[in-house]
Amino acid sequence: MRPIERLVVIGVGLIGGSFALALKAAGGVGHVVGVGRSRANLDRALALGAIDEAAADAGAAAEGADLVLVATPIGAMAEVFASIALHLPANAVVTDGGSTKQSVIAAARAGLGSRIKAFVPAHPVAGSDASGARAATAELYRGREVIVTPLPENPPEAVARVRWAWQQCGARVTEMQPVDHDAVLAAVSHLPHLLAYAFMQELAARADAAGVLAHAGTGLRDFTRLAAGKPEIWRDICLANRTALLGELRRFQDTLAGVGALLEDGDGVALERGFDAARAARLAWLVGQER
C-alpha cells in the first residue's frame, strides 16, 4: 500500500505521538501535522521528530489529509469530529485511538454527519503510566493488539488503510464489533483501573496514609500502577463505558462478597481453591501471550 502523504494527528500525547513516530520509522508517512491546545507539548513533539508541523486549528489542518488520527481524551472527540467534518478531502480516512468504541462512534456520527463512512474506529491496546508527547516512542505498539471495529458504512479500502497503518507500527490488528469491544475492555482494562484508583483513594483518605504506605513493598507498586493513569482520561472512559463497567463492577462486588464470606467462615479449603483457579488462569493467559 502506498505511504500516507499527509497524516494529521489531533492530540499528540502518548498514543498520537507514538503512532506518528512508529509510522515515520517504518517509512509509512510523509508529512505529519500535529494539532493540540498545548504549545509546549507540540514543541516537544516537534523536537522529538514525531510531527513536522504544529497547528492549533483541527479543521484547517485536516484539509489535504490522507489520514486523520483523533487521539484526544474521548470526552473531547465529539468537538474534534465536528470541527473537521467540513474540511476533510473526499478520500481522507479518519480513525481514533479511544479506549471505548460505542461512545466514540456515536460522537463521530454526530460530528461527521454524512462523512461517517470515512471513520474507521480503532483502539490500540497499549499504554503506559507516562503521558504526553514526551512519553511517545516508536516502539509502543510493537507486538501489541490494535482492535479495529469497522462500521457498516466503511468502504473496504478505508478499513484496509487503517489496518495497514497500524501494522506499519508493528501492531497485531484484530477486528471486533464495537459492543463486544466495550464489554471485553470493561472487564480487562476499565474495571482494573477503577479498582486501582479506588484502592489508592481509600488509603489516601486515611489520616495516617503516608505512615501506612511507608511499609508497602514492590507488590503494591505493581498493583496500583493503573492508578497512575491521567484522571481526566479515565473519567472519560468510565463515563463513556458506564453500562458495561457497572456490570463488571457488580460482578466483582459479588465475587468479593463471596470471598469475604469464606474468610469470615475461616474456610481455608475454599479460599485456596479460588486462589488456585486465579493463579492458574493468570499463568495460562501469560503463557498464551508468549506463543
Added chain:
Amino acid sequence: MRPIERLVVIGVGLIGGSFALALKAAGGVGHVVGVGRSRANLDRALALGAIDEAAADAGAAAEGADLVLVATPIGAMAEVFASIALHLPANAVVTDGGSTKQSVIAAARAGLGSRIKAFVPAHPVAGSDASGARAATAELYRGREVIVTPLPENPPEAVARVRWAWQQCGARVTEMQPVDHDAVLAAVSHLPHLLAYAFMQELAARADAAGVLAHAGTGLRDFTRLAAGKPEIWRDICLANRTALLGELRRFQDTLAGVGALLEDGDGVALERGFDAARAARLAWLVGQER
C-alpha cells in the same frame, strides 16, 4: 557483632534461601543447615550454595544452632516451633519470616513454651511472584524493609542479633508492635493480594475467560501479579490475619460502593476528584521511597 556459626533455615524457599545466600555473601555466617520436606528443593538449595547441609528433621538440626530462621508457610510454623523447642541450645535465637505476626507469636508461645524469650518475630517485606529455593537470591532484601516485632520477654541481645543478621542482608530494619504490624500489612499487602486473586478468579470463572483475557494488556499483568503468589501461603496469611483483613475488606467494599454510585450518577467531577487523590497519593509514596 560476631558472625553466626551455625544457621538453621527451616523452609528453604524464596525467603529462607535468600536470607542464607545474603548472609553468606556478607560473611555473616559459617555453616548453614537447610531443613525441608522436599528433597528436590533442598538439593537445589545445596547446588545454589544457599545451604551447606540438608536435613529432614528440624529438631535434630536445631541442636547447636546459633540462629534458627523459620521460613515455612505460617500455617506450618506451630509444628516447627514445637519440634525444635527441646533441642535449642541455651543461647540460640529463633526468628521467622512470616507475613503476619500475632498468629506466629501465638504459635511460638504454644510451641516453644518456656523458651519463648529466644523468639524474635520478624517480617521481611520483600517478595516475588517466584517461589522455592530456585528463586532465592542474595539481593532480595537489599534496601527492603524488615519489620521486627520484639516480645517483652526478649533479651536485648537476642533482638540485636536478629537486627544485625537482617542488616547484613542489606535490609532496612524497623520495629513495630505486632498488632500494628498486622493492621498495616492487612492494608498494604494482604488486601491487595486478596483483590488480585478475587479479580482473576472472577475472570477465570467465565466460559469465555481465555477469549476475554486475550485482549488484556500489560496493565493487567501488573495489576494481577500478586495473584501469582503461592495459594497455600496466602490462604494461611488471610486466615491468620483474618480480623484485620476483614476490616480492610469492608472499608474497600464501602469505597467501591461509593465509586459505583458516582458512576451510576455519571458524576464525572467527583470521579475525577477521587482519581486525582489516588494518583497523587501514589506519586507521593513513590517519591518518598526514592529519598
